[in-house]
Amino acid sequence: MITVDRNQPRNYGDGEKRYYGVTTICHAMGGADPYGDEVAMQRGQDLHVIFALSVWAYAGRCKPPSVPSMYQSYYQSMQTWIQTAKPEPVQVERPSVSAIPGMPFAGTPDLLAWILYRGHRVLALVDLKSGQKARWHAIQVHAYSKLMLYRDAKALGVLYIHEDGRPGTYEPVKPKPRDWAGFQSALNLLIWREAA
Numbered sequence: 001m002i003t004v005d006r007n008q009p010r011n012y013g014d015g016e017k018r019y020y021g022v023t024t025i026c027h028a029m030g031g032a033d034p035y036g037d038e039v040a041m042q043r044g045q046d047l048h049v050i051f052a053l054s055v056w057a058y059a060g061r062c063k064p065p066s067v068p069s070m071y072q073s074y075y076q077s078m079q080t081w082i083q084t085a086k087p088e089p090v091q092v093e094r095p096s097v098s099a100i101p102g103m104p105f106a107g108t109p110d111l112l113a114w115i116l117y118r119g120h121r122v123l124a125l126v127d128l129k130s131g132q133k134a135r136w137h138a139i140q141v142h143a144y145s146k147l148m149l150y151r152d153a154k155a156l157g158v159l160y161i162h163e164d165g166r167p168g169t170y171e172p173v174k175p176k177p178r179d180w181a182g183f184q185s186a187l188n189l190l191i192w193r194e195a196a
Helices: 022-030 038-056 069-086 137-145 178-194
Strands: 019-022 088-092 105-107 111-116 120-129 156-160 169-172
Touching: 019 022, 022 105, 022 137, 022 178, 038 069, 038 088, 038 111, 038 120, 069 111, 105 137, 120 137, 137 156, 137 178
Parallel strands: 019 105, 120 156
Antiparallel strands: 088 111, 111 120, 156 169
16 A cells, blocks of 8 residues: 655655656656645646546546536546547556656656547546646656556646636656656755755
8 A cells, every 4th residue: 555645755655665756756856836826736636536437437437526616627638538538547546656666756747548539449548737837747647657557558748727617638648768867866965955
């Protein structure tokens, strides 16, 4: 069982080892807080819960979520994507650790699901974002694809949902060796700082 403790430098633990969070590593790469302010962080957390419940509801595994009025437009945006992509969830918000020996990182991807994309069913790893597009989003999804439970993903993407309610924008992610090298360097820097 994997636990998360945001008060520790290595946020994730499995009872034996502790792991740096993917987002923490992305933060080390860019030097800016990837979450933004407290309001943006709370909005992101709330919308992730709504998204998870919406995907499960689409799959017939629960009732649709009760959505506060302040999130209705974001909900409309994600619902348009759900109706188009028709996700069949495999993993939803399930933490996992790195499948790569010697790389102590972990994360909680938003969704691994069979989706309809360009006329084909594909097993996709999808990360939800409700703010502005940032370079680290693609790097984050790429890193998530290296986690034990998510290695089988055949496609990676970021789903941007919008405050004005327009349809969610799904952007495929093509892994870049340079980004992966940067991620590994940031992880090594965090490990190095621990020993300082």
